[in-house]
Amino acid sequence: MSTIISTAPPQTRAEALTRRAVFLSGVATLAVLAVFALTAFGGPARTGPLTWSGKAELFTHPTLPGDRILTGTLRNDGIHPLRVDIGDVRVLTSDGKAVPSNPVFLETFGKTLWAAGRGPQMVPDTELQRTGRITMLHPGEEVPLTIAWHSKDGTPARVDYGDGSLRVPG
Amino acid sequence: MRSTLIAAVAVVLLCAPAALAHPERETFFPDGSVGSVPKYRTSAGQVLVVCKKDSAKRIRRTFKGSKRLRRLRDTRLRQLRRCRFRHIQAAVNAARSGAIVRVMPGVYREQPSRRAPEPDARCKDDYDAIGSSILESGVTGSGGGAKVANFEYQRKCPNAQNLIAIVGDGPDADRVCDSKCNLQIQGMGRRRRDVLISGRRTKLNVIRADRADGIYLKHFTVEFSDFNNIYVLETNGFRMEDITSRYSREYGFLSFSSDHGLYNRLEAFGSGDSGIYPGSGPEGHCKRYGIEIRRSNSHHNTIGYSGTAGNGVWAHHNEFHHNATGMTTDSFASGHPGMPQDCAKWEHNRIYSNNEDYFNDERDAYCSSTPADKRDPKVVCPTFQVPVGTGIGIFGGNGDIVRDNHIYDNWRDGLKLLFVPAAFRGEPEAGIDTSFDNTIARNKMGVRPDGARDPNGNDFWWDEEGRGNCWTGNTGPAGSEPSSNVVLGLPDCPGSSVFSPGIAAKTASQATCSTWDPYENPDPPGCDWFIRPQEPK
Numbered sequence: 001m002s003t004i005i006s007t008a009p010p011q012t013r014a015e016a017l018t019r020r021a022v023f024l025s026g027v028a029t030l031a032v033l034a035v036f037a038l039t040a041f042g043g044p045a046r047t048g049p050l051t052w053s054g055k056a057e058l059f060t061h062p063t064l065p066g067d068r069i070l071t072g073t074l075r076n077d078g079i080h081p082l083r084v085d086i087g088d089v090r091v092l093t094s095d096g097k098a099v100p101s102n103p104v105f106l107e108t109f110g111k112t113l114w115a116a117g118r119g120p121q122m123v124p125d126t127e128l129q130r131t132g133r134i135t136m137l138h139p140g141e142e143v144p145l146t147i148a149w150h151s152k153d154g155t156p157a158r159v160d161y162g163d164g165s166l167r168v169p170g
Numbered sequence: 171m172r173s174t175l176i177a178a179v180a181v182v183l184l185c186a187p188a189a190l191a192h193p194e195r196e197t198f199f200p201d202g203s204v205g206s207v208p209k210y211r212t213s214a215g216q217v218l219v220v221c222k223k224d225s226a227k228r229i230r231r232t233f234k235g236s237k238r239l240r241r242l243r244d245t246r247l248r249q250l251r252r253c254r255f256r257h258i259q260a261a262v263n264a265a266r267s268g269a270i271v272r273v274m275p276g277v278y279r280e281q282p283s284r285r286a287p288e289p290d291a292r293c294k295d296d297y298d299a300i301g302s303s304i305l306e307s308g309v310t311g312s313g314g315g316a317k318v319a320n321f322e323y324q325r326k327c328p329n330a331q332n333l334i335a336i337v338g339d340g341p342d343a344d345r346v347c348d349s350k351c352n353l354q355i356q357g358m359g360r361r362r363r364d365v366l367i368s369g370r371r372t373k374l375n376v377i378r379a380d381r382a383d384g385i386y387l388k389h390f391t392v393e394f395s396d397f398n399n400i401y402v403l404e405t406n407g408f409r410m411e412d413i414t415s416r417y418s419r420e421y422g423f424l425s426f427s428s429d430h431g432l433y434n435r436l437e438a439f440g441s442g443d444s445g446i447y448p449g450s451g452p453e454g455h456c457k458r459y460g461i462e463i464r465r466s467n468s469h470h471n472t473i474g475y476s477g478t479a480g481n482g483v484w485a486h487h488n489e490f491h492h493n494a495t496g497m498t499t500d501s502f503a504s505g506h507p508g509m510p511q512d513c514a515k516w517e518h519n520r521i522y523s524n525n526e527d528y529f530n531d532e533r534d535a536y537c538s539s540t541p542a543d544k545r546d547p548k549v550v551c552p553t554f555q556v557p558v559g560t561g562i563g564i565f566g567g568n569g570d571i572v573r574d575n576h577i578y579d580n581w582r583d584g585l586k587l588l589f590v591p592a593a594f595r596g597e598p599e600a601g602i603d604t605s606f607d608n609t610i611a612r613n614k615m616g617v618r619p620d621g622a623r624d625p626n627g628n629d630f631w632w633d634e635e636g637r638g639n640c641w642t643g644n645t646g647p648a649g650s651e652p653s654s655n656v657v658l659g660l661p662d663c664p665g666s667s668v669f670s671p672g673i674a675a676k677t678a679s680q681a682t683c684s685t686w687d688p689y690e691n692p693d694p695p696g697c698d699w700f701i702r703p704q705e706p707k
Binding site: 102 | 300316317420442443502503504505537542551552553554555565588589590591593594595596633674675677678679680681682683684685687688689691694695696697698
């Protein structure tokens with residue numbers, strides 16, 4: 001056993017194979033534990049630069065009992081500016097399945113400048129940002145996020161935004 | 171599935187129909203310290219008469235019966251002899267400031283204007299770009315600005331976008347009317363419908379009054395614009411009176427960055443957005459109400475009345491009914507002067523039965539699958555989202571007064587008060603500066619004028635954000651307390667000077683409705699606006 005955890009070079013091919021097997025089984029165990037953690041506890045609070053700033057709230061829509069809404073404020077805790085397009089924001093179940101949802105970087109209702117079917121072929125980023133379709137965050141900056149979904153479609157455990165993910169608060 | 175959805179959105183964005191940007195060009199308020207609402211005139215130094223071949227026949231057919239009508243008939247026939255124009259635009263082109271244009275009974279399709287191309291190559295450089303590429307954080311985004319025709323475009327190519335254009339300012343920089351000021355354009359039929367100005371959705375606007383100070387429009391019917399049936403812009407002194415507007419793709423009567431205006435005895439129906447829209451109203455900050463709307467009837471539109479930055483508007487003795495939402499004012503859009511919205515005063519109106527279900531699956535399917543130019547123009551296709559079943563919506567308003575109205579039979583809410591952050595109009599540095607000092611007083615909720623009970627689903631909905639908002643003297647059926655969604659009760663007047671941050675669950679349940687898109691997302695999860703509520707018992 002001592003030879004298995006030794007840092008000394010293996011003396012024989014059999015010892016090398018044994019060490020490799022032990023190493024791989026350790027990695028596999030860690031992976032299983034990670035999956036278990038993601039499954040059981042919703043995974044780490046966050047991966048990537050965004051974090052919940054303050055308390056995010058999850059609630060049932062007051063008149064649509066089958067719909068859930070998550071709302072909170074995100075902060076860029078990273079060291080680089082970050083752009084997130086709303087199309088990259090998804091909510092995932094604990095086993096990684098996407099739940100159809102309705103995310104927007106807004107805390108309350110707002111609407112676009114262009115009437116339905118009237119928009120320019122390329123909507124300016126300013127308009128996309130104003131209406132919560134994209135966000136550009138320097139380090140330390142914050143943006144609201146609201147996401148809704150039908151509960152019958154799944155129980156999200158994480159909010160994924162491409163460059164990272166956040167746990168959905170219980 | 172998600173990738174399919176994203177791909178579909180991308181395709182829709184790339185294939186968006188006719189890339190015409192309709193947000194307003196950069197505008198400025200006229201000098202509110204001068205100017206007045208124009209008065210009716212029976213004579214002028216220049217009187218121009220417009221008629222059709224069948225005008226005499228129409229006059230004889232409609233002015234008959236009483237002695238008074240026969241006398242009027244004779245007068246009209248006498249006036250008809252002076253007819254020199256077949257098209258209203260031709261008379262406007264010939265008009266000098268102060269002229270009266272009399273329009274004899276007939277249907278005016280303004281064929282020469284229809285033939286004007288849009289876009290017009292002569293004006294290819296006359297656009298403003300709205301929405302720069304510089305984002306709030308100072309980062310350069312993509313997409314650049316969107317093009318919108320500027321004033322020079324309207325001056326040099328007046329009929330590219332407009333069936334009838336009254337453009338008053340010249341090429342100078344003062345933005346003040348120089349010619350064609352104080353025009354009075356008046357239908358001479360017995361009834362409004364005897365003079366019909368029909369756009370057939372071939373032009374954005376049927377009538378445009380642009381820096382046309384003193385414009386007075388009276389006594390006719392106007393229909394089928396692709397944007398606004400009547401559009402008054404940067405005009406100091408205007409009056410729209412005794413006019414029916416119907417079936418505009420977006421707005422019936424719209425004024426913008428204008429002052430000293432009167433909307434009087436108007437009827438508006440069939441608008442995809444609002445029947446009446448006093449947007450970017452005068453900045454009197456509650457000391458002066460520069461636009462008055464009275465004795466008008468707006469129904470069967472997506473919204474009866476709306477006004478982004480609808481400041482300084484006094485609306486009284488009107489009816490807003492059988493729309494999806496009755497009245498709104500808001501601070502949503504960027505590029506609208508006068509933000510945030512303040513000082514609308516709504517008194518003695520009847521706001522009722524605003525439950526029109528224009529967002530149901532059948533309508534969604536028709537409107538999204540039929541190109542705008544192929545639709546039946548009499549079918550309302552909503553151009554923006556609103557909460558079906560709502561009497562009044564104040565979305566980011568300050569110092570508004572809602573007083574002595576009858577608000578009933580709106581199946582969702584009688585009045586909804588919701589804050590809008592300044593970031594939403596592109597001014598994030600201003601933080602939260604709306605939903606301040608609104609007064610809702612002495613309204614009869616859920617009661618018809620005859621005293622009969624006709625309840626709203628809920629009388630008052632408030633996100634509990636703001637400062638100084640107050641409710642006083644409002645009563646429900648038989649003098650009962652109105653209902654509300656505020657557990658601890660609505661604040662009495664004067665409102666609290668302490669800022670209330672609002673309830674996240676309330677605001678978030680509205681945020682979900684922001685993503686509505688009739689093509690791709692007609693029923694967003696977490697949004698109940700597009701489900702018509704059951705009629706309350």
